[in-house]
Amino acid sequence: xxxxxxxxxxxxxxxxxxxxNAFLQIDREGAVKRAEETEKNRDQRVxxxxxxxxxxxxxxxxxxxSCGSHILGDYHPPYNATVIERLVNAGAVIIGKTNCDEFxxxxxxxNSAFGPVRNPWETTRVPGGSSGGSAAAxxxxxxxxxxxxxxxxxxxxxxxxxxxxxxxxxxxxxxxYGLVAFASSLDQIGIFAREVKDVARVLGVIAGPDPRxxxxxxxxxxxxxxxxxxxxxxxxxxxxxxxxxxGLDEEVGRAVKDVVDVYRELGAEIVEVELxxxxxxxxxxxxxxxxxxxxxxxxxxxxxxxxxxEETPELRQMYRKTREEGFGPEVKRRIMLGTYVxxxxxxxxxxxxxxxxxxxxxxxxxxxxKNCDAIITPTTPTPAFALGEKVDDPLAMYLNDIYTVTANLxxxxxLSVPCGLSSERLPIGFQLLGPYWSEPTLLKLSHxxxxxxPFTERPPVSA
Ligand code: GLN
Numbered sequence: 001x002x003x004x005x006x007x008x009x010x011x012x013x014x015x016x017x018x019x020x021n022a023f024l025q026i027d028r029e030g031a032v033k034r035a036e037e038t039e040k041n042r043d044q045r046v047x048x049x050x051x052x053x054x055x056x057x058x059x060x061x062x063x064x065x066s067c068g069s070h071i072l073g074d075y076h077p078p079y080n081a082t083v084i085e086r087l088v089n090a091g092a093v094i095i096g097k098t099n100c101d102e103f104x105x106x107x108x109x110x111n112s113a114f115g116p117v118r119n120p121w122e123t124t125r126v127p128g129g130s131s132g133g134s135a136a137a138x139x140x141x142x143x144x145x146x147x148x149x150x151x152x153x154x155x156x157x158x159x160x161x162x163x164x165x166x167x168x169x170x171x172x173x174x175x176x177y178g179l180v181a182f183a184s185s186l187d188q189i190g191i192f193a194r195e196v197k198d199v200a201r202v203l204g205v206i207a208g209p210d211p212r213x214x215x216x217x218x219x220x221x222x223x224x225x226x227x228x229x230x231x232x233x234x235x236x237x238x239x240x241x242x243x244x245x246x247g248l249d250e251e252v253g254r255a256v257k258d259v260v261d262v263y264r265e266l267g268a269e270i271v272e273v274e275l276x277x278x279x280x281x282x283x284x285x286x287x288x289x290x291x292x293x294x295x296x297x298x299x300x301x302x303x304x305x306x307x308x309x310e311e312t313p314e315l316r317q318m319y320r321k322t323r324e325e326g327f328g329p330e331v332k333r334r335i336m337l338g339t340y341v342x343x344x345x346x347x348x349x350x351x352x353x354x355x356x357x358x359x360x361x362x363x364x365x366x367x368x369x370k371n372c373d374a375i376i377t378p379t380t381p382t383p384a385f386a387l388g389e390k391v392d393d394p395l396a397m398y399l400n401d402i403y404t405v406t407a408n409l410x411x412x413x414x415l416s417v418p419c420g421l422s423s424e425r426l427p428i429g430f431q432l433l434g435p436y437w438s439e440p441t442l443l444k445l446s447h448x449x450x451x452x453x454p455f456t457e458r459p460p461v462s463a
Contacts, residue, residue, distance in 0.1 A: 010096075012146075014278075027063060027094070054098065058178060065077050100130045104130040104187075105334055111328060126161065128380070130152060150187075155427075159379070164382075169188040170413045196228055203439060222440055232263065234268075235269070240375060251383070284405075381399070383424070
């Protein structure tokens with residue numbers, strides 16, 4: 001059985017790659033071999049024989065880790081990320097590495113050095129970013145589960161645009177060891193799936209402290225799958241009315257308000273909440289994320305990893321030319337912005353100020369959660385936009401992240417849940433945000449909603 005399942009996944013990944021470009025590497029031989037072993041040993045582990053796709057910025061031993069960048073090229077890390085170690089120990093079969101925006105910087109997957117991923121619902125549209133390959137692979141039915149990384153929305157946003165579930169866990173819930181760093185205080189590995197129980201199972205496997213990542217927390221890992229059912233009576237859902245105004249697509253706004261009505265019917269109590277500093281979130285995020293990126297990406301210098309520019313006998317020239325040729329335009333823009341906001345004279349005006357406002361944003365949530373158990377928002381302001389539509393306007397692109405960056409700034413968990421299709425048959429998602437370690441609540445809420453309003457439609461490009 002598991003051999004058949006894995007072969008189906010690998011074949012679908014290969015066949016659909018021409019139209020989706022979702023995978024940068026597919027490991028047919030290795031995956032089939034591991035599936036055969038699973039079958040032979042009658043493996044009973046939780047994820048035995050489950051095919052999983054992994055974003056190409058998470059290290060898997062024996063596979064590439066390009067991060068969607070030429071500068072890493074065909075770099076093959078000699079070790080597994082902790083989350084991979086745990087998935088493999090639970091029996092999962094990694095079938096390949098998925099396409100993404102270069103170093104996870106982007107909202108549309110158009111910043112990959114290896115071409116954009118296409119949305120399986122409409123291949124002239126973006127899948128969202130930066131984990132677009134993982135989202136598309138799950139949406140197209142290639143794999144039931146995929147991993148991505150979420151620094152400012154890169155799991156939840158493509159999940160919404162592709163019509164699947166996307167979870168960004170609490171900061172520190174799972175290890176970042178082996179995730180190539182973009183902005184370390186915001187980065188978190190997240191999960192894509194079509195079923196809530198799959199998100200729950202995978203989270204249970206990858207969560208928990210890791211001695212190799214000191215930012216993981218020693219908080220008990222509950223049995224997430226055991227608490228999905230249950231009454232939503234009396235659960236308090238916060239509704240931040242101010243986030244449902246300007247800039248939000250009408251259909252998306254209506255769809256999410258309909259979800260609120262469903263929750264009301266299920267017995268939840270809807271309470272108005274305010275997030276007074278949410279309006280600063282994009283500015284704060286793009287200062288902090290670029291500052292941390294400029295530092296993290298200093299390590300790509302032509303000495304340690306992957307690509308090195310040719311004919312550069314002098315050291316500084318070698319660094320310069322390697323970075324000039326190896327990085328794409330968005331990554332360069334971020335490094336320049338980040339270096340600028342950290343530079344003497346500007347540090348106080350930008351970086352320090354951004355950190356102060358980050359605290360205000362976090363406190364907004366802590367205050368709101370005194371009156372509610374979760375907050376509902378749209379995941380994205382619009383459904384999937386056209387390829388090329390926003391590439392020349394970085395600010396318009398950054399505004400896509402308006403609903404998602406706050407969770408990373410505050411460190412709280414967020415889950416995007418599909419709630420229907422637009423008039424153009426493009427998926428719409430809503431987002432649930434909760435207090436630290438409230439993953440069980442978010443999973444239970446999404447499960448309860450999907451029981452009454454299941455999302456069963458399949459995209460035209462499908463396995
Ligand atoms: N779109 C955001 C950015 O470009 C978020 C990316 C992410 O979460 N990795 O920074």
